[in-house]
Amino acid sequence: MTSETTFLTDLAAVLWPCGGLLGPGDGSMRPRIRRGEQYLPVPNARGPRLLLPAHNRSAAVRGISAFSQRHSLRERLRALLLTGAFATGIAPLLLRDRLYVGEGPGIEHALAAALDRELAVAVHLGPPRANRKPVLLLLTPGGRTIGYAKVAVNELTSRLVRAEAEALRVLADARLADVTVPRLLYEGEWNGRPLLVQEPLPVGSQTDRPTRRQLLRCVSRIAGLVEVRERRLSDSPYRRSLEKRIDALGARPEAAPLAEALHRLPDVHLAFGAWHGDLTRWNIAGTARRAFVWDWERLSLDAPAGFDALHYDLNECVQDGVHPGVHRWLESGARLLRDPLMADLGVHPDTVSTVMALYLIDLATRYLHDRQEESGARMAAVDDWLLPALEGLQERAAHEAARVL
Structure with missing residues (x-):
């Protein structure tokens, strides 16, 4: 067994208490498993990103549509081919691996009872990361989206699921102009682990990745969840909290x-507000007038203003490689923070490198606490790229601060 196939069988034991068994789709295992309880690992069991129901074409097609990023031509073509294969019914013939789940009530039954309606599910797994957890697309029998469920699988993801439920409660009482966030529909436990369900956001063909202006406007709105205040770094609760985490x-x-x-x-004055904590192309979509933002499990109400812009930009820059991407980010991130919209938020040009350095220190501390490197996450080796980038930013921060201190 590989680490990924082990992950699949361990995950099956969480979602379906009777467990699951990986096997071929040739029917040889049918006598051992109740008929109909089969999921197709896509693209395969050695690198699963989705679990799609083998005998529910509608749910499978909706799962592909909901979880496909479609940010590149390659991704769009892959989604188109998969959708066609499931819509025509040939996918079970092309995909050789199966996850056969055992008899008895599973996560589908628990969610149907919690929401008081019949439903089908498709499961998104994503790439290997320490915070990897299943996200379930919940559908009516007719294929309409009901919501998304998240189930914890370990201590870290338990903390994150609980944190997102709390964040959604906080956001329900907040007024975010031009930003829509999902409502919390249900919070509970499944198989001894935290579970939440949130409503779907109206994103699709009419939304896209944000432009620079839309991104910075959204960053400003999120920062304004609390009163944005200027403090000297040494006097800030944020710095004391970061020191404790280190x-x-x-x-x-x-x-x-x-x-x-x-x-x-340098001990400069900085603006502090809220930040989403993981604002990337996977967690935001928008129109010219409105942003739709989800995955609030990292929400913090006290961080230097501009962190969300830097996080989004860094994740964009490294799409074609970490080292060249970080090199580009050192310049593009600085340009973002010098934008007039960031100045309106309280980000001063002479503190840009200090904010960027603080962001990298914060990100490195998160990665290390989460043990991301052990999971194989590509950006998690902080001594490989992050600490060297931090050295250069420290020099820049000192030069900038010398102009104002």
């Missing part, structure tokens, strides 16, 4: 350089 890393070799980098940053 201290909690203990004897990890990266902890000392991160603490030293934080200590060396």
Whole structure:
């Protein structure tokens, strides 16, 4: 068994308490498993990104549509081919692997009872990461989307699912002009693990990735979830919290350089507000007038203004490679923070590199606490790219601050 096939069988034990068994789709395992309880790992069991019901074409097609990113021609072609294969019924013939789940009530039954309606599911898995967890698309028998469910699979994802449920409760009482967030429909437990269901957002063919102006407008709206205040870095609760998080890393070799980098940053005045915490192309879509934002599990109400813009831009820059992407980000991120919309938020040109350095220190601390490198996440090796980038930013921050201190 590979790590990915092990992940699949472990996941099956969470979603379907009787467990699951991987096997071929040639019918040889049918006598051992109740007929009809089959899911197709897509593209295969060695690198699964989706689990689609083998005998529900409508749910499978909707799952492909809902979870396909379609940000490139290759992704759009892949989604088109998969959709055609499931719509015509030939997908079970082309995809050789099956996940056969055991008899008895599964996650579908629990969700149907919680929402008091009949439903079908398709499951998104995503790439290997420490915070990887199943996201279930919930559909009516006719194929209409009811919502999305998240189920924790370990300690980290349990914390994140609970955090997102709390974030959605906070956001329900907030007024975010021009930004729509999902409502929390249900919170509970399944198989001893946290579970939440949130409503679907109206995104699709009429929405797209945000333009620069739309992104920065959204970043400003999110920062304004709380009163944006200017504080000296040394006096900020944010810095004290970050110091504690670095201290909690203990004897990890990266902890000392991160603490030293934080200590060396100039003690400038910064604007502090809220940040989404994971604003990327996968968590935002929009129109000219409105942004739709989801995946709020990392929401924080106290961080330097501009973090969301930097996070979005970094993830865009590294799509074609981490090292060249980070090199581009050191310039493009600075340009974003010098935009007039960021100045209106309180980001001063002479503090740009300090904000960027703080963002990298924060991101590195998160990766290390989450043990992302052990899961194989491509950006998680902080000593490979993040610490070197941080050294250059420290020098820039000192030069910028010298003009105002």
